[in-house]
Amino acid sequence: MDHNPVPQHETGWQVRQRIRRGEWTRSTQGMAPGYVQANLAILPRDLAADFQRFCALNPKPCPLLASSEPGDPTLPSLGRDIDIRTDIGTYRVWRDGEMVAEMHDIRDLWRDDLVAFLLGCSHSFEEALLADGLTLRHLEQDRAVPVYTTNVPTVPAGPFHGPLVVSMRPFRPAEAIRAIQITSRFPSVHGAPVHIGDPAMIGIADLARVDAGEAVDMEAGEMPVFWACGVTPQAVVAATKPPFCITHAPGRMLVTDLMNSRLAVF
CATH class of the missing domain: 3.40.1640.10 (PSTPO5379-like)
Incomplete structure (x- = not known):
């Protein structure tokens, strides 16, 4: 319990x-x-x-x-x-x-x-983002980070293949640049983002429809920033x-x- x-x-x-x-x-x-x-x-x-x-x-x-x-x-x-x-x-x-x-x-x-x-x-790099003064919307709203399955294929190995899964955090452009700089320092916990901007370009039709976690509010002037996610192996297992x-x-x-x-x- x-x-x-x-x-x-x-x-x-x-x-x-x-x-x-x-x-x-x-x-x-x-x-x-x-x-x-x-x-x-x-x-x-x-x-x-x-x-x-x-x-x-x-x-x-x-x-x-x-x-x-x-x-x-x-x-x-x-x-x-x-x-x-x-x-x-x-x-x-x-x-x-x-x-x-x-x-x-x-x-x-x-x-x-x-x-x-x-x-x-990504829980590890989030600490570095917070320490730099960036706001993480899912924490601000007491929600689990939103997670989406993309149409981007992973590189297969033996029997293992499947789609890339990503987590998303919204930022204003200047904040997104700073988030890229910070997370680039942490390649062992997903590193820099894999996509910024239009979700449709990676096969996400609606940010309100998550595959795991919870959707968060987007404010005017913000863009979605997507990081590779450790839920990817579960999508690979399913495939x-x-x-x-x-x-x-x-x-x-x-x-x-x-x-x-x-x-x-x-």
Whole structure:
């Protein structure tokens, strides 16, 4: 069950403990400020090499932070005492490309051949945008960031293929330029935007109709700015239809012990 917002001073480890105890299953947006959050995809070992190559070919939507050894639920490079089976608030279970369940603990589904992939998340670069004084409309309106499936194809690798998924934040032109400059410093958490302006050019007919998250209000003089999104692997799973896969539910991330400030490349 969800109760009592997580205190802002908590560390990544403390947040993971609360999630592991079942005290928080909702979005991790805004939790443990300063700490890197990560998207999740878990696949059988026989698909792992192709998925790793898919990430390498699509670094914008799938910036790989770490992967586990087969059957090992720990990720020591991302933090102490991580158990990927319990430390994400809500998991999605996929079979043959269909989401068949959402659950808060996947220990009963864990197998010796499963490999966990952790991908960078825009929650990290949002902190840098806020620190520079930019306003994020979805936070201002207490909503989840709007997410859309585009008509832009990802680069295929082995069986993996599918559309690019993006998140959107509205800015005035001068703010958009600054947002590009800031997020360019963080390639391991999606980096610079992939599109600015007319949504129809990337296959989005109506910004009010989101595929995940919640729509936000656009003000006069603003333009939509789109970043590659870590929900892309879920669209790829739906297109590729692997026999078995586990992902995070959108917005429910692994909160690591890494610091966002360490991800900047300049």
